[in-house]
Amino acid sequence: MTDAILGERRHLINLGYRLLGSLAEAEDAVQEAYARWYALSGSKQDEIASPGAWLTTVTSRICLDLLGSARARRERYVGEWIPEPLPDPTEGTTADPADRVTLDESVSMAFLVALESMTPAQRVALVLHDVFRYSFSEVAEITGRTPAACRELASAARRRVSTSVPPAAVAVRHAGVVRDFKHAWEARDIPALVGLLDPGATFTADGGGLVTTVLDPIEGGDLIAQFVVAVATRVPGDFTITERTVNGRPGLLIENDGVTSSVYAFDIAGDRITRIWAVRNPEKLRAWQAISER
Numbered sequence: 001m002t003d004a005i006l007g008e009r010r011h012l013i014n015l016g017y018r019l020l021g022s023l024a025e026a027e028d029a030v031q032e033a034y035a036r037w038y039a040l041s042g043s044k045q046d047e048i049a050s051p052g053a054w055l056t057t058v059t060s061r062i063c064l065d066l067l068g069s070a071r072a073r074r075e076r077y078v079g080e081w082i083p084e085p086l087p088d089p090t091e092g093t094t095a096d097p098a099d100r101v102t103l104d105e106s107v108s109m110a111f112l113v114a115l116e117s118m119t120p121a122q123r124v125a126l127v128l129h130d131v132f133r134y135s136f137s138e139v140a141e142i143t144g145r146t147p148a149a150c151r152e153l154a155s156a157a158r159r160r161v162s163t164s165v166p167p168a169a170v171a172v173r174h175a176g177v178v179r180d181f182k183h184a185w186e187a188r189d190i191p192a193l194v195g196l197l198d199p200g201a202t203f204t205a206d207g208g209g210l211v212t213t214v215l216d217p218i219e220g221g222d223l224i225a226q227f228v229v230a231v232a233t234r235v236p237g238d239f240t241i242t243e244r245t246v247n248g249r250p251g252l253l254i255e256n257d258g259v260t261s262s263v264y265a266f267d268i269a270g271d272r273i274t275r276i277w278a279v280r281n282p283e284k285l286r287a288w289q290a291i292s293e294r
Contacts, residue, residue: 005037008052010100012059017101018127019063020070021083021112023287029066033059060124060142067120078209080217082277083112084284085263087253088245103248106131109265109277112247114161125150126157171250174268175243178250181266181273182241185232190225197221198272203228208281211261224276235261253288260288 009030016026033055037045048054074081086107089100101107106127115123124143128134129150136147136154143150177196184192203224207213218224232239237257244253244263252264263285267275279285 005034005051005055008055009034011052012055014101015056015127015132016059016063017084017086018106018112018115018131019060019124020066021116022284023084023086023101024283025066025070026063029059029062032062057142060128064120064124064143067123071120078207079213079215080204080206081116081208082204082206082279082284083109083116085109085246085251085265085277085279085288087288088248103245105248107247108249109247110267110275111161113277115157117160118157119153121145122153122157122160125153126161129154130158173271174266175250177268177271177273178252178266179243182243182252185228186241188229188232190229193225193228194221196271196273197224198269198274201272201274201276203276203278205262205278206281206284208283210282211280213278213280260285263288 012030012033013023013026016029017023020026020029036058037051037055040048045051086101086103088103105111115127118126121143125139128139128142129136134142136150139145139150139154140147145153181193181196184196199221200219201221201224203214203218205213214227218227235256238255240255240258242253242255244251246252246263246265249265251266253260254262254264262278262280265277265279266273
C-alpha cells in the first residue's frame with residue numbers, strides 16, 4: 001500500500017502545478033494531502049477503495065482553496081505575477097523524477113497565463129476534465145458541484161483559452177524565431193529585434209519586488225526592442241543568453257556571471273513574437289539553478 005500511495009506523487013505534482021502555476025505551491029499542496037492521508041487511522045485507510053482517487057480529490061480541494069486565497073495575495077504582489085517557469089528535465093536539473101512535471105501543451109506559459117484569468121472553479125474544472133480526462137461526474141465529486149455546473153464551468157474556461165499544439169514544423173520554426181531573437185539581442189541590433197516582434201507585442205516581467213524590473217507590461221515591438229537592448233547594455237558582469245526549453249516551448253535562459261537571473265518564455269504567431277514573459281523573481285527560478293551550477 002505504501003509504495004502505491006507514494007507512486008501517486010508525480011501525478012499529484014503534475015496536477016498541482018497546472019492548477020496553481022507554482023511548483024513550490026504544488027509541492028506544499030501534495031505534502032498536505034499526504035499528511036491528511038497518514039493522519040487517518042488504519043481502519044479508515046482500509047475503507048478507501050481507491051487511495052489514488054482520494055489523494056487526487058484532496059489535492060484538488062486544497063488547490064481550490066489556495067487559488068481563492070492566491071487572488072488576494074497576488075493583488076498585493078509587487079508588479080506582474082507570472083507562473084513559475086520550468087526547464088526540460090533532460091537539460092541538467094537535479095529534480096527527483098517523482099517531482100518532475102510532464103511538459104506538454106497544458107503547461108505552456110500561454111496556457112498557464114490564460115488559466116490565471118479564470119475563476120478558481122473554472123480553472124479546476126478545465127484542468128481536471130480537459131487535461132487529466134476526469135469525467136464531469138468525478139469533477140463534481142471533487143469540487144462539490146453538480147456535473148452540469150462543472151460542464152458549464154469547463155465550457156466557460158475553454159472559451160478563454162486554446163489548448164492546440166502547433167504542428168512539428170511550426171514548433172521548429174518557432175525555435176528558429178527565438179534563436180534569431182537571441183542573436184539580435186546579443187548583437188544589440190534593435191532593427192532586427194523589431195523585425196522579429198509583432199507591432200502589438202507585449203513584454204511582461206515578474207520580479208516579485210525582490211529584483212529590479214519593469215512593473216507594468218511594455219506594449220509595442222519598438223519599445224520592447226529598446227528595452228531588452230538597454231537591459232543587456234546596463235547589466236554589469238558577464239551577460240549570457242542560452243536557448244532552453246521553457247515549459248515545453250523554445251525559450252531563453254539569461255545568466256549574469258554564471259548565475260541564472262531570468263528566464264524568457266515566448267508566444268509566437270507565424271514568424272512574429274507576440275508575447276514575452278520574463279521571470280526574474282529568484283524564488284521562481286530555483287529549478288533553473290542546477291543548470292547554471294552544472
